[in-house]
Amino acid sequence: MSEYNHFIDIDKVDIKDLRLMLKHAVEIKKNLKKGKHIEPLKHKHLAMIFEKSSTRTRVSFEVGINQLGGKAILIDSSSSQLGRGETVSDTAKVLSRYVDMIMARTYKHDTVILLAEKGSVPVINGLTDYSHPCQVMTDILTFEEHKGNIEGKIIAWVGDSNNMSNSWMHAAEKFKFFLHISTPEELAPNISNSDYIKFFPDPKEAVKDADAVNTDTWVSMGDENAEYKRELLASFQINDELMSHAKGDAIFMHCLPAHREEEVTDAVIDGEQSVVFDEAENRLHMQKAIMLWCLNLLK
Numbered sequence: 001m002s003e004y005n006h007f008i009d010i011d012k013v014d015i016k017d018l019r020l021m022l023k024h025a026v027e028i029k030k031n032l033k034k035g036k037h038i039e040p041l042k043h044k045h046l047a048m049i050f051e052k053s054s055t056r057t058r059v060s061f062e063v064g065i066n067q068l069g070g071k072a073i074l075i076d077s078s079s080s081q082l083g084r085g086e087t088v089s090d091t092a093k094v095l096s097r098y099v100d101m102i103m104a105r106t107y108k109h110d111t112v113i114l115l116a117e118k119g120s121v122p123v124i125n126g127l128t129d130y131s132h133p134c135q136v137m138t139d140i141l142t143f144e145e146h147k148g149n150i151e152g153k154i155i156a157w158v159g160d161s162n163n164m165s166n167s168w169m170h171a172a173e174k175f176k177f178f179l180h181i182s183t184p185e186e187l188a189p190n191i192s193n194s195d196y197i198k199f200f201p202d203p204k205e206a207v208k209d210a211d212a213v214n215t216d217t218w219v220s221m222g223d224e225n226a227e228y229k230r231e232l233l234a235s236f237q238i239n240d241e242l243m244s245h246a247k248g249d250a251i252f253m254h255c256l257p258a259h260r261e262e263e264v265t266d267a268v269i270d271g272e273q274s275v276v277f278d279e280a281e282n283r284l285h286m287q288k289a290i291m292l293w294c295l296n297l298l299k
């Protein structure tokens with residue numbers, strides 16, 4: 001067993017470990033609701049590097065490590081030496097001398113990989129241009145709370161092709177659920193030879209019989225072609241009409257922040273099928289399990 005684990009992408013982690021983290025996230029949530037506190041991360045420190053904005057990731061990681069007895073240190077890249085050109089490699093080596101774990105939200109995915117390669121503590125991907133694995137693990141936890149084991153279920157992804165859809169694609173192969181992706185042809189992801197991922201040019205076909213309908217903002221942080229994306233995606237909005245093609249009891253999922261009346265209508269996001277605030281809450285519980293796994297503290 002290695003001394004510690006990085007959590008960078010779902011496709012790089014064994015399914016047994018992904019399931020172990022989910023099992024513990026459920027326990028951790030239950031215990032917190034009962035008022036039972038355990039502090040396995042006492043005296044441990046998490047450095048949180050942010051090149052991009054955040055509400056959920058920042059607050060859920062900081063509250064999460066505090067509740068486990070540890071502490072978080074916020075490193076806003078623009079006001080740290082990273083923003084003045086100190087290399088990622090030197091930063092990784094320096095931070096590894098102080099803290100026990102690093103969580104990073106960056107533009108380039110390679111930055112997170114470099115932090116992991118050059119540092120000597122676990123690194124957690126808190127979102128890059130390529131992927132958002134903490135959110136998708138959280139979404140699986142949320143899905144299973146509402147709908148049971150995700151294996152064999154149908155999850156529809158309608159909208160942009162982005163960091164969230166990439167992590168959903170990784171998850172589909174690992175957890176063996178059917179991911180129906182619908183994006184404009186111009187944005188279609190590369191799906192090679194998958195038993196679990198299928199592309200549908202028509203959003204109605206993608207959501208047919210789906211257990212969950214999922215979307216995200218049309219314009220991600222760092223996207224430079226906002227107007228082009230909005231034009232292209234105009235017919236990919238999740239609204240009541242589109243939801244009516246999914247299973248009657250399908251849930252609506254969105255990692256937030258939402259751009260209301262753009263990718264989703266108020267009626268859907270505020271409607272009975274929406275679980276978006278459960279997803280937001282579950283970031284707290286899921287990431288506690290991820291941090292404990294990174295430090296080899298889960299059995």
Ligand code: CP
Binds near residue numbers: 055127
């Ligand atoms: N879903 C998510 O990662 O939210 P934040 O950008 O607020 O962290």
Ligand code: NVA
Binds near residue numbers: 132220221255
């Ligand atoms: N795709 C979005 C997710 C935000 C949590 C973005 O990268 O901006």
